[in-house]
Amino acid sequence: MALDNSKQIDFNAPGLRLFLDSAEPREWERFLPLGVFYGVTTNPLLLQRAGQACTLKNMATLSGQAAKLVFRELQMQVWGDTSDEMCESGRQLAQLAAPGMEVVIKVPATEDGYQVARRLAQSGARITMTAVYTPGQVLLAAGFGAAYAAPYLGRMLDAGQPGRDIVLAMHEILKTTGGASRLLVASLRQAAQVVDLAQLGLDTFTFGAAVAAELFTSDLTDQAAAQFQAAALDMGGQK
Numbered sequence: 312m313a314l315d316n317s318k319q320i321d322f323n324a325p326g327l328r329l330f331l332d333s334a335e336p337r338e339w340e341r342f343l344p345l346g347v348f349y350g351v352t353t354n355p356l357l358l359q360r361a362g363q364a365c366t367l368k369n370m371a372t373l374s375g376q377a378a379k380l381v382f383r384e385l386q387m388q389v390w391g392d393t394s395d396e397m398c399e400s401g402r403q404l405a406q407l408a409a410p411g412m413e414v415v416i417k418v419p420a421t422e423d424g425y426q427v428a429r430r431l432a433q434s435g436a437r438i439t440m441t442a443v444y445t446p447g448q449v450l451l452a453a454g455f456g457a458a459y460a461a462p463y464l465g466r467m468l469d470a471g472q473p474g475r476d477i478v479l480a481m482h483e484i485l486k487t488t489g490g491a492s493r494l495l496v497a498s499l500r501q502a503a504q505v506v507d508l509a510q511l512g513l514d515t516f517t518f519g520a521a522v523a524a525e526l527f528t529s530d531l532t533d534q535a536a537a538q539f540q541a542a543a544l545d546m547g548g549q550k
């Protein structure tokens with residue numbers, strides 16, 4: 312389906328943003344046409360899980376495939392052994408934006424990562440600081456105007472940390488300091504985690520196909536839909 316490229320994107324517009332956390336084009340093709348996802352997030356681990364090469368050539372192929380689908384923002388992550396290499400991969404990835412599809416560059420929230428992020432931001436890229444574990448890292452991301460800071464909730468819980476409280480503290484920081492950076496909650500493992508945080512005012516989430524499928528599934532809705540169709544047929548609805 313073609314995108315409507317006529318509208319300017321307002322990056323500061325409030326409201327919900329759901330991202331599909333996947334580098335698997337079959338998952339993009341399943342979920343993006345449903346129209347609920349603002350964007351797609353990828354990283355080298357997700358590329359590895361999807362059997363996709365982490366090369367600029369393949370990222371160009373993948374972003375070309377993605378650009379044909381319905382969503383607004385593709386997030387791709389830098390790689391490299393040095394800050395210069397990370398900057399270079401980030402600059403090349405930023406050029407993969409297409410009409411109707413913005414690109415956001417993800418950078419791990421290490422000390423080096425902040426330097427890379429600043430350099431990329433100076434060249435005009437929008438940035439997600441990723442693999443964020445502490446409220447202080449969120450403060451730093453907001454400090455240079457990152458578009459997003461992405462805490463890894465599931466991994467915090469795996470590490471025995473009070474992930475929900477930490478994520479809520481991060482949310483509070485961004486709310487009270489009033490910048491434009493968004494908290495993009497990542498490493499979500501269950502639909503209930505998304506719903507729980509949304510009830511508390513968080514509005515930006517990235518989750519994989521399993522959580523997306525969980526959110527779309529209700530046996531009672533399926534039963535009701537089947538009853539509606541049976542009644543429609545009973546009352547003259549054409550097959």
Ligand code: E4P
Nearest residue numbers: 332352356465466497498499
């Ligand atoms: C990033 O957006 C992902 O959520 C990240 O890969 C962590 O996910 P995982 O904890 O499921 O590996």
